Every structure is written in C-alpha cells, then in structure tokens.
Amino acid sequence: MGDRGVRGAIVIAIALVLTVLSAMKFAPPGPEELDVYPSSSISRVAKLSEYNTALEGTAGDTLVLIYEGAEPGGAMLVVGGAHPDEPAGTVAALILAENVVLTQGKLIVIPYANASGFTHNLPQEGHPSDYTLQTPSGDRTIKYGSRLTNPVHQWPDPTVYVERVSHQKLAGTEARNLNRAYPGVEKGSLTERVAYAITQLIIDEGIDVSIDLHESSPEYPVNNAIVAHERAFDVAAISTLDLEMEGVQINIEPSPPTLRGLSHREWGDNTDTLALLLESPNPAQGRLRGVTDAELVVGGVDPMYIRASERGRLYVPYTDEGTPLAMRAGRHLASVQAIAAAYSMMAPHRAIDICGLPSYCDVLENGAGAYLNPNQ
Amino acid sequence: MPRPSCGRVMLVLAQLITFICMIGTFLLLAAALKLPAALATAGAATVGLAVSGNIGSLYHLIEGAFGYFDVILIIAMAMVFMAALEAAGILEEISYRITRRLGDKPLLLSLASMLLVMLPGMLTGSSTAAAMTTGRFVLPVLVGAGIAPARAGAFVALGSIIGMIAPPVNVPVMIIGSGIDMPYVGFDLPLLFLALPAAVAVSIWAAAGAKKDRPGKKPGAGSAPFVPASDVERISGIKVFIPILALVVMMFAVRLSNGSIPDPGIPFMFAVGALLAMVCGRRIKLWDTVVRGIGMAMPVMGVLVGAGMFVQVMTLTGVRGLLVTSALDIPRAWIFVAAAVALPVFGAISAYASSSVMGVPILLALLGNNEIVTAAALSMLASIGDLLPPIAIVPSLISQSSGEGTDYRSALLRQATVPILLLVLWAFAVLKWAPAIGKLL
Numbered sequence: 020m021g022d023r024g025v026r027g028a029i030v031i032a033i034a035l036v037l038t039v040l041s042a043m044k045f046a047p048p049g050p051e052e053l054d055v056y057p058s059s060s061i062s063r064v065a066k067l068s069e070y071n072t073a074l075e076g077t078a079g080d081t082l083v084l085i086y087e088g089a090e091p092g093g094a095m096l097v098v099g100g101a102h103p104d105e106p107a108g109t110v111a112a113l114i115l116a117e118n119v120v121l122t123q124g125k126l127i128v129i130p131y132a133n134a135s136g137f138t139h140n141l142p143q144e145g146h147p148s149d150y151t152l153q154t155p156s157g158d159r160t161i162k163y164g165s166r167l168t169n170p171v172h173q174w175p176d177p178t179v180y181v182e183r184v185s186h187q188k189l190a191g192t193e194a195r196n197l198n199r200a201y202p203g204v205e206k207g208s209l210t211e212r213v214a215y216a217i218t219q220l221i222i223d224e225g226i227d228v229s230i231d232l233h234e235s236s237p238e239y240p241v242n243n244a245i246v247a248h249e250r251a252f253d254v255a256a257i258s259t260l261d262l263e264m265e266g267v268q269i270n271i272e273p274s275p276p277t278l279r280g281l282s283h284r285e286w287g288d289n290t291d292t293l294a295l296l297l298e299s300p301n302p303a304q305g306r307l308r309g310v311t312d313a314e315l316v317v318g319g320v321d322p323m324y325i326r327a328s329e330r331g332r333l334y335v336p337y338t339d340e341g342t343p344l345a346m347r348a349g350r351h352l353a354s355v356q357a358i359a360a361a362y363s364m365m366a367p368h369r370a371i372d373i374c375g376l377p378s379y380c381d382v383l384e385n386g387a388g389a390y391l392n393p394n395q
Numbered sequence: 396m397p398r399p400s401c402g403r404v405m406l407v408l409a410q411l412i413t414f415i416c417m418i419g420t421f422l423l424l425a426a427a428l429k430l431p432a433a434l435a436t437a438g439a440a441t442v443g444l445a446v447s448g449n450i451g452s453l454y455h456l457i458e459g460a461f462g463y464f465d466v467i468l469i470i471a472m473a474m475v476f477m478a479a480l481e482a483a484g485i486l487e488e489i490s491y492r493i494t495r496r497l498g499d500k501p502l503l504l505s506l507a508s509m510l511l512v513m514l515p516g517m518l519t520g521s522s523t524a525a526a527m528t529t530g531r532f533v534l535p536v537l538v539g540a541g542i543a544p545a546r547a548g549a550f551v552a553l554g555s556i557i558g559m560i561a562p563p564v565n566v567p568v569m570i571i572g573s574g575i576d577m578p579y580v581g582f583d584l585p586l587l588f589l590a591l592p593a594a595v596a597v598s599i600w601a602a603a604g605a606k607k608d609r610p611g612k613k614p615g616a617g618s619a620p621f622v623p624a625s626d627v628e629r630i631s632g633i634k635v636f637i638p639i640l641a642l643v644v645m646m647f648a649v650r651l652s653n654g655s656i657p658d659p660g661i662p663f664m665f666a667v668g669a670l671l672a673m674v675c676g677r678r679i680k681l682w683d684t685v686v687r688g689i690g691m692a693m694p695v696m697g698v699l700v701g702a703g704m705f706v707q708v709m710t711l712t713g714v715r716g717l718l719v720t721s722a723l724d725i726p727r728a729w730i731f732v733a734a735a736v737a738l739p740v741f742g743a744i745s746a747y748a749s750s751s752v753m754g755v756p757i758l759l760a761l762l763g764n765n766e767i768v769t770a771a772a773l774s775m776l777a778s779i780g781d782l783l784p785p786i787a788i789v790p791s792l793i794s795q796s797s798g799e800g801t802d803y804r805s806a807l808l809r810q811a812t813v814p815i816l817l818l819v820l821w822a823f824a825v826l827k828w829a830p831a832i833g834k835l836l
C-alpha cells in the first residue's frame with residue numbers, strides 16, 4: 020500500500036466514523052415514540068396488521084383504537100397521520116382518541132396511519148422532527164414526519180409510479196405516498212400493504228362513514244374543505260350547516276373521479292363506506308413559508324403568508340393571527356362531530372353518538388394541548 | 396407563542412442577510428479560493444446555518460445532502476457504464492460505424508442523432524440517462540461529421556433536455572402535478588408540441604454548423620472521431636450493440652408494462668449495461684473501470700450533495716420562501732416573465748427541485764390559464780435549468796465523460812447560449828398563449 024493508499028484508507032475511516040455518528044441521529048425511532056393514551060371509553064387497542072397479516076412486524080404496523088358505545092349503532096373511522104407532515108390531522112385524531120365518550124355505535128381511530136412516515140423528515144423541507152404542546156400536567160411531544168414512507172422501509176422508488184387502479188402515472192416518489200396507494204395491495208410495497216389494511220378494516224368492521232384528516236398549504240385551492248365521494252355528498256352538505264353555526268366556514272369539494280389512489284375516491288369506490296377527506300391550512304407545508312420550525316407548526320404565523328395574503332395569492336383567510344394548530348385541529352374535531360351528527364340524523368338506526376369532545380371555540384381558546392395527556 | 400407581526404420587516408431582512416452570506420461564501424470559496432463547487436456549496440450551507448443561529452442543528456446538512464440521493468446513484472452508475480463502454484472499445488466502434496454510414500449527410504445525421512439522444516430521456520424523464528447513453532455515442536459521430544466538438548456537445552446537452560421534456564415520461568410535470576393534485580393525463584400532445592419544434596430546430600442548427608465548422612476543426616481527445624489503427628482492434632458483428640440495446644429494451648419494457656414488470660430502477664439498468672459491455676467488447680478490468688467511472692462522476696455527485704445541503708438551509712431559514720414569495724409578488728401579467736427567469740435559474744440547482752419549489756406556486760398563481768399546457772411549459776423552463784451554471788449538470792457530465800476538462804464545458808456552454816435563450820423564449824410563448832394552444836390541441 021503506497022502513500023495514496025494510506026491517505027485513502029484514512030479518508031474512508033473518517034467517512035465511516037461520520038456515517039456511524041449521523042446514522043445514530045437518523046436511525047428510525049421505535050414505535051413507542053408514537054404514543055396515544057386512549058380515553059376510558061376504549062374497548063380494544065388493536066394493530067393494523069390484524070387487517071393485513073403482511074404488515075406484521077413491519078414499520079407500517081400501527082395502533083388502531085376501537086371504541087364501542089353501550090347502545091348499538093353505526094360505525095365511523097377517523098384516520099389521522101396519513102401524511103405525517105400535516106399535524107392537525109394527527110393532533111385532532113389524538114384529541115378524539117384521548118377524550119371521546121361513546122354512547123352509541125362504534126368509533127375507530129388510527130392516529131398515526133403512515134407510521135413509517137413519522138420516522139423521518141423529507142430532505143430539503145427543513146422540518147422539525149417534533150413539536151411540543153403544553154398539556155395541563157406537562158409537555159406532550161409529537162413527531163412531525165414526512166408525507167412519504169421512510170425510504171429506509173421502502174426503497175428504491177420506481178422511475179414512474181403507476182397507480183394500480185387505472186394505471187395513472189405519477190412521479191416515482193409518490194409510490195411512498197399512502198394517499199395515492201388506495202385501495203392497496205395485500206402483499207405489495209409497505210405503503211400498499213398499509214393502504215390495503217385500512218381498506219380491509221373498513222370492510223371487516225362495517226364502517227359507515229370514513230374520514231381522512233389532512234392539511235394543505237394555504238396557497239392550495241382545496242382548503243378549509245370537505246372533499247366528498249359522490250355517495251357522501253349529502254352527509255357533507257348537512258354537516259356544513261352545523262359547522263357554520265359553530266363559526267367554522269367550510270367548502271364542499273367533490274372527489275374528482277379521475278384522481279386515483281386517494282382515500283376519498285378509492286374507499287368510496289371499493290367499499291360501502293361514505294368517504295370524506297378534510298383539509299385545513301398548514302403554513303409549515305407550504306412553498307411560500309419563511310422560517311421553518313416547531314413554532315411555525317404550532318403557532319401557524321408566517322410573515323411570508325401574510326404578505327401573500329395581502330397580494331390575494333391565498334385561498335384561505337390569513338391574517339396576523341395566522342392559522343394556529345389549535346384552530347386547524349379544532350376545525351377537524353368539529354367536522355368529525357358534525358359529520359357523525361349528520362349521519363346519525365340521516366340513518367337513525369345506524370347512529371354514532373360522539374360526546375366528551377371540546378368545542379371548536381374551546382380548542383381555539385385553550386390550545387390543542389389542553390385536551391391531550393402528557394408523554395409518559 | 397405566535398411571532399409578533401411588528402417584526403415582519405426584521406424577519407425578511409434576516410432572510411436577506413442569510414441569503415447574501417450564503418451566496419457570498421459560495422463565491423468566495425468557488426471563485427477566490429478555487430475550491431470545487433461541491434465544497435463551496437456545502438460551505439455556503441454551513442455559513443447559512445451559522446448566520447441564522449441554527450449551527451446547533453448540523454443534522455440539517457446531512458438530511459439535505461440526501462435530497463438528490465437517487466439522482467446521485469443514477470449518475471454514478473451511468474458513469475461506470477460509460478467507462479465500461481469506452482474501455483471495451485464499444486463506444487469507438489459504434490461511432491465509427493455510424494460515421495461511415497451517415498458521416499457525409501449532416502442533416503440526416505443530426506436528425507437521427509437527435510432522436511437517439513432524446514429516446515432514453517423520453518423513457519425515463521432523466522436528462523442524465525439521455526446524455527450518458529445515446530448522447531455519448533453520437534458525440535464523436537457528430538465531431539466526425541465535421542461539427543465542432545463544442546457545438547456537438549451543446550447539441551447532445553440540448554437533446555438530452557428536450558428528451559427529458561418530451562412525452563411519454565416528463566418527471567417535472569409529474570412533480571408539478573403532484574403539488575396541485577393534477578393527474579398525469581393529457582400531457583402527450585402539449586409536451587410533443589413543445590419538444591418537436593425544439594428538436595428539429597436544434598438539429599438544423601447543428602447540421603448548419605457542420606458545413607461552417609468543417610475547415611480547421613480540431614477535435615479533442617474524448618470527442619474525436621474514431622479511426623481504427625488496424626482491423627485487429629475492431630469488434631465485429633452485432634454484439635457491439637448489445638449493451639445499449641439491452642438498456643433501451645429494459646427502459647421500454649418497464650414503461651410498456653404499466654407497472655406489471657417491477658421497475659428495477661435506472662441505476663440497476665446501467666449496472667447491467669456495464670456488465671454486458673465486459674462480455675461484448677475488448678477485455679476490461681472490472682475494478683479499474685468502476686474506479687474510473689466513479690471518479691468521473693465524483694465532481695457532479697459532490698455538487699448534488701452540496702446543493703442538497705444548500706436548499707435545505709435555504710428552506711429552514713426562510714430564504715426559499717422569500718425567493719418564492721418575491722417571484723410571485725408582482726402583477727399577474729408579469730408572472731409569465733418571472734416564470735421564464737425563476738424556473739431556469741432555480742433549475743440550475745436541480746430541475747426537479749425547481750419544479751416543486753417554483754413550478755407549483757407559479758402554476759397556482761396562473762390557475763385558469765389552461766393548467767395542462769401551462770404545466771408543460773413550466774416543466775420545460777425548469778428542465779432548461781439542467782443546462783445552466785453554476786452546476787450545469789448535463790454539460791458537466793458530458794465534459795467529464797469526454798475527459799476534456801472544464802475548458803470544454805465552458806466552450807460547450809458558450810455554444811449553447813443562443814439555443815438556450817431560444818428554448819426559453821419558446822417555452823415562454825407557449826406559457827403566455829397556453830389557453831389558445833390548449834384549444835388548438
């Protein structure tokens with residue numbers, strides 16, 4: 020080995036040490052970091068792999084919380100965290116899971132639908148890996164993830180992702196997007212397995228109404244909205260009346276039949292459920308945002324968005340108050356309740372009676388943390 | 396705790412200062428200290444992190460460095476493939492055969508070459524795939540036909556970009572589409588409308604150069620036409636075409652199968668091509684070839700790692716938001732102009748990043764302007780960024796693999812300047828009159 024060989028060996032050794040050190044920082048955390056403390060109404064804590072055994076032992080397996088009321092009725096599914104960089108969905112699902120009192124029917128909550136997506140951040144987005152909310156009895160730190168499955172768990176991406184239903188072509192990275200993978204494939208990629216398990220859950224549990232909680236950037240046209248499958252249009256319309264009385268302005272958007280792989284389309288087409296998706300405005304995932312940190316995720320105030328709003332570039336009202344996480348999670352919670360009420364009115368024999376939740380105004384005033392348990 | 400809104404001006408000022416520090420560091424390291432662009436971008440990212448008070452979060456540099464990981468793998472294996480073809484004598488042999496057939500018919504040669512160069516780009520949506528496969532084959536052929544090496548290199552670079560834009564696969568459009576939930580449907584005609592005139596025009600431009608450049612041409616080493624020393628060195632038969640054919644067949648099969656054949660990925664296809672090159676040409680040493688290929692890829696891979704860090708810090712500190720908001724902070728009529736400037740300029744870091752970061756907000760600002768034609772035109776503007784310095788990824792790859800050094804890259808870029816400007820103007824025109832063009836198609 021000559022001089023060059025020695026130098027090369029030293030460089031490689033240094034690179035190895037640096038790689039090991041950074042790998043320790045980036046190693047995916049275990050499932051215990053995705054915590055939830057269900058309310059006393061819980062009847063069973065299940066795993067998503069019960070609905071697709073191909074998920075067993077994988078990073079895609081996640082908690083499924085099942086609540087049953089004393090009185091029989093209908094069944095509702097609420098999915099949070101399909102996109103782990105859309106925190107209002109996760110936080111609303113957690114508040115629901117940790118406070119709900121169910122008197123009639125069945126409620127199933129999946130707060131971390133794409134568990135793998137919570138284990139990393141998307142490169143170049145500069146997102147924080149978590150954010151902290153103050154609860155009455157301590158801090159609650161919640162993971163902020165990526166909208167895509169962790170490539171450590173599913174890799175490589177195809178050059179072009181061909182969605183399975185009508186062979187629509189999407190960018191290759193979308194192969195790791197849970198909300199482009201429905202109805203899913205039993206023994207497909209990790210993302211497809213998760214999607215399959217959720218579709219199967221809807222069928223096995225006889226879910227009447229399914230709600231997928233999301234967020235979108237304030238410059239995105241579909242926002243502050245319920246996206247409804249055509250069979251779910253009526254229930255969406257009735258629920259908006261309730262919401263408006265509570266001071267929650269919300270638009271109804273039809274689920275476009277040409278856009279495949281999304282929950283509001285494929286759940287509705289492949290099962291008997293009424294499929295709905297909720298959007299709220301999250302500046303931390305927008306492309307106009309300024310400084311990106313946990314404060315932006317929770318506070319929702321961004322000077323760039325205020326400027327864009329003044330120039331008429333946004334599709335949602337955006338003032339100096341911004342769109343705080345409490346407001347966004349509060350909207351989702353209020354919508355879930357309104358949709359349950361609307362469905363119970365339309366199908367009284369399949370009613371779902373959800374109680375114990377804070378009102379929209381409560382969450383707005385006291386913050387989302389006020390209705391969560393601290394980390395244990 | 397919400398940020399006090401009275402500090403808005405201060406925040407924008409902070410971002411401006413961060414940006415100036417990052418650009419300043421880059422220029423200092425790259426121009427004054429003559430460090431490689433990879434180290435200069437990484438250094439600029441580190442300074443940006445420090446100036447914005449985030450130096451404790453060094454992990455952002457590592458996270459950002461993975462932004463172009465898949466592209467880096469493609470480039471690494473593409474270069475190993477090229478090194479194998481070169482060492483096995485396959486590159487020379489094919490060039491020699493094409494030159495003998497079409498060497499005296501420049502227009503026919505350049506039109507056929509354009510189609511060849513575009514094909515891998517059309518199938519994979521990757522300009523690297525185009526430049527490093529058929530692009531590298533036609534380069535010496537064009538030089539042999541009397542086109543100056545710099546112009547021939549510019550032709551290959553432009554053809555790779557046009558192939559990346561042309562249907563059926565245009566990744567920048569898919570990226571823009573995923574940002575506004577627009578399915579990749581109905582893009583074939585608008586993309587063809589954009590790519591076809593550009594392809595023909597660039598071919599004519601190259602062929603016209605052949606006559607003019609013929610006297611006094613001085614071909615360089617890597618792009619020189621091959622003249623076999625003796626027939627003993629020649630590779631006979633059709634087996635010389637097997638590696639490149641195998642590559643194109645794999646790309647076609649994955650595309651036509653519509654998902655039923657699992658996509659092994661472009662890096663894998665290049666690796667198979669490199670292995671085939673070993674049995675289809677002269678004997679080569681595996682290890683030496685891999686080392687040589689990775690060595691050629693190293694500067695470009697390094698720049699992509701540095702650029703990944705740079706973009707991550709820009710996003711984290713709000714500089715990215717400041718740039719995007721500023722580009723949109725103008726009357727709607729001027730957004731077309733902003734698009735024609737901002738997309739290629741940001742695309743100089745990465746065409747894909749530009750599509751996502753600039754393309755999506757610009758398309759949202761132009762809703763109602765026939766979104767399909769608009770997205771197609773925006774994808775062209777972003778893709779042109781792959782030609783532009785400081786990174787100029789496609790010209791860099793061509794000059795690295797031809798072994799002619801940085802002077803060749805500058806000469807290539809000088810040759811390409813006017814065509815690039817015309818391509819930008821063409822995309823701008825399509826963008827501006829998208830509604831009318833949409834009706835026409």
Ligand SMILES: [Zn+2]
Binds near residue numbers: 105198233234
């Ligand atoms: Zn989402």
